[in-house]
Amino acid sequence: MAKIGAPELTGRIEIPKLAEGASADQKSYIAKPDNMAALSFPRERLPNWKEKAIEKFGELLKKYRSLQLSMDICVKCGACTDKCHYFIGTKDPKNMPVARQELMRKVYRKYFTTEGKLFGGLARAADLDDNLLDEWFTYFYQCSECRRCSYYCPYGIDTAEITMAAREIMDSIGYGQKYTLEIIGKAETIGNNLGMLGPALRNTLDFVEEEIKDNTGVDIKLPTDVEGADVLLVTPSADFFATPHVESLIGYAKVFHQAGISWTFSSYASEAGNFGMFIGNYDHMKTINKRIWDAARELKVKRVIAGECGHAWRAMYSFSNTLNGPFDYLDKKYPSPVHICEFTLDLVKKGAIKLDKSANDGFTVTFHDSCNVARASRMGDKIGGQFIIPRELIKAACNKYVEMSRGTTHAETFCCGGGGGLLTDELIDLRVKGAMPRMQALKAVIDSNGVNFFALICAICKAQFTKIFPYYGLEMEMVGGVHQLVSRAIILGAKEGV
Amino acid sequence: MLTVIAYAVAVIFVWGILSRFIIWLSSPNPLKIPTTPAPKTFSGVVARIAGEVVLFQSLFKADKKLWLGGWIFHVSFLLIVLRHSRYFLYPVPEWVMVFQTIGIYAGFTLILALAFLFIRRLTIDRVNYVSSFMDYAVLLLLMLIGITGLTMKFIGRPNLIDIKAYILGLFSLSPEAMPDSTVFILHLLLFLLLLLYFPFSKLLHAGGVFISTTRTQTDTPVEKRHITPWAK
Incomplete structure (x- = not known):
């Protein structure tokens, strides 16, 4: 395991400057073929995975209004950009909720919108290639589906819904995460x-x-x-x-x-x-x-x-x-x-x-x-x-x-940093950093109230x-x-x- | 020519919005996913959505500066549209007169708010990171619409009688002669461009907010079984 650095505890939550790629090395293990097969997913990545992924994407858009709406109505206002504990902890811009969503939305633009077809790169439409799929696997397993961003979004866009859809698409092409799929296997048998x-x-x-x-x-x-x-x-x-x-x-x-x-x-x-x-x-x-x-x-x-x-x-x-x-x-x-x-x-x-x-x-x-x-x-x-x-x-x-400080409790609570299928050892650095906002709020009441x-x-x-x-x-x-x-x-x- | 463009854009705009709503509404919500705490009743949901649409309450919780800029822009836009209704309505109803003066102020606050949103998008590293060319372009487009509008008011005043006759002609499907004013034609073209872009872009948020799943669902998964055809 590389660097596992806990941020310093000051009792304050500060919004960091962006550090591109800061948590790019925090990747989940890929599920084993037998495990995939037991859950009716392809054993390994399909040869025609891209086609299949786009097909699945289209299917999910028709099955989940929340997904279809999220793809269409985000104005990228930035309200969510400083709300994710993984962003605050890792400084990686792709952990900003809107940037995480953009990993999927740029594929949506390319394959499902007139805007993407007309303006291409100017509208940030992109092909789902190996690199982007790799980023999906990395960053959709750096979201704990905690919905803190959805609480602040002026249109109620819920990144959890997008993360779930991305994971569903990846599972359907034979590219699953070991931790969650092993557990589902055990729970079902x-x-x-x-x-x-x-x-x-x-x-x-x-x-x-x-x-x-x-x-x-x-x-x-x-x-x-x-x-x-x-x-x-x-x-x-x-x-x-x-x-x-x-x-x-x-x-x-x-x-x-x-x-x-x-x-x-x-x-x-x-x-x-x-x-x-x-x-x-x-x-x-x-x-x-x-x-x-x-x-x-x-x-x-x-x-x-x-x-x-x-x-x-x-x-x-x-x-x-x-x-x-x-x-x-x-x-x-x-x-x-x-x-x-x-x-x-x-x-x-x-x-x-x-x-x-x-x-x-x-x-x-x-x-x-x-x-x-x-x-x-x-x-x-x-x-x-x-x-x-x-x-x-x-x-x-x-x-x-x-009580811990306002803005960190009740509906505004911060995730522990291990939810949503991320409670696995290979992500320990992400988990330590993702816990940071909660730890700062806790540190403040340890110091002031014992x-x-x-x-x-x-x-x-x-x-x-x-x-x-x-x-x-x-x-x-x-x-x-x-x-x-x-x-x-x-x-x-x-x-x-x- | 302008007349043909105007009608074409109107058709595309209406068709675009309708087809988008058909796409949205034909996709179901298989599960109960309101962001809680959520209302338990329909009237509670109406109040929640009203709070989002009128006061931008989630945005207020998220970012006070952005809330102020965004809210001023949208309210200015609304006031300006209301002011403009005197060009579409004949005879002009009493209430439209209320918006004549404030609508002018709104022209300025609109441009200021847009400038704020533009600078903010450019200078906050987090927002700049997620912004595309189109995100900036649409702000500029709105600003240009505002600037050409104010130009007509304060610099080169075109013949209002001609303009109103032209607009009323468009609305009654019996087009009159195009007014002889470059600024007006530019103003109208830019506005048509906005309408054309609307149904194919993020501007759809104006419609989507009304049916956002996490905001419109009641928190009643136990009280009433929520079930959709594909997820039985």
Whole structure:
């Protein structure tokens, strides 16, 4: 690995001067032929790839209005140019959202517009040649599909939609990214992104049960495949063993235990994440999502609850009903998945569980809004509930809570730098630099308020930050889940008045 | 000759816009992708789009200077169009008179705003990087339209009666003699060029903003199953 340089932490986010090609060497690995074939993509790059790519492009324009509109209506005003964390971190101009889009739009102009045919280079129309395809592969895998640019665009152009389309086109000509496609392969055959088989999952959960028993003295179960349980909990598979993810897993288990609600995991649908979304492939997204609904039907649960995961929540909240709904076999009161934060906060408000805030008095907490939760979904009934609910839950679990600076939270939140299928080792330099804006905002509240707990609700955010904190000289132990705070604060044992 | 060009451009303009809207609307939105927080109701969406179209609210959040320049340009353009309606309408309605003086000021603010946008595009490295020749050309074209317009007002005033007769003739499909004014002919030609370019370029943003998927969808994926024919 070449240079892995963490930018200096000053607590300020500064917009850099352009450095052409600064992150051109940050390239994903290409998917293996067998992996491609297993997902019904060509094994390797087709001999007539260019024709096929243009054909696919034309097909997607007819299938996605968002793509067709984005190609036509960008005026290149520049509003988005300083909004992408990868641009701010790498200084590479091709990471400016509009420049990333232009990689695709110049091909669109050449093949699909009168302007491009008449004016050619003057209108920046270009052929999709080997070089440009190479840039597509580089820079469409330097976008985490976080939608921060779409929030600021005066026409709502969403680079995530363009990135997804580009990845779909590249997959269709046999030019896929190893990381996302391997994971999709595992999710579709084994049931989770880690490729953990049923018995291994059970072993891991047994181990977690023992750990809880050792630490609390209470028998708290993490059941699998229990038919007739009230709740099917679907959580990112990293929760089963990764640190600090597992601390939140323990939190979920304690909540169910203390509230006296029967629940289960499914070894068939042991993954909340849906990487089909990252590659913009409708069919794979649907296939992965369907496992959850099949498991829910088979286990005859009343409702489905989603664990702490950002893009999984988008897939479950925003897309699930379209992909595989309606869920008329669930309890009519709970027709769709509920986020674990909403579920737990509701129990706290009803008094079904009690939290002792003082258990977290050693922490000053701040909260990082995950991009897919913030800008691509909602929690609860209220507009903006995705901001309110996790904060209320955190504040119910601790005494000291601090917000990071305006413009870096809520709908304006910065991506962790590892989302959208980029959480892979070969992109570590990109990930370190892409995290920079978030790290600066965090640094400011560490310095001014002594923040020492960085609360998250996304498995990718958790994995990304624990990995890159040391590059910035910060302790990875600061990183934790919201249900980790709940886990520490929840009062176990007999309920008052029961 | 000018008359023939004018009609040809009008036909191309209308056909171009219509066919573009047909292309847009025949491409579906298979998934719910509003940029959240998003409204849950249709009236909420109308308010959101109104905020984008009238106040440029997303742009305001993104870049205050650009917002000011862009907003002044668009409002000036609107005021100028309203002022011009006295050349197309006979008899001239009362309300058009309201815009006569302010429309002149708008001519100046239009040119100033365009100059700002041009300089900004040229000097901010990030924006310059993504700008093509056409991005600059269209700003210049708009500026030239403004300059020829103001020239007619302040320097060589052509015969307004002739111009109005000519325009009304165009609109009623019974063309009159072309006015004897080079500046006017230039002004009209430049404007026709703008109309000709419009349906084939980024100027389409003026229509596209009204149907932008991320801004027009309600945040109701659970309440109502969203389903399109190809994505069943």
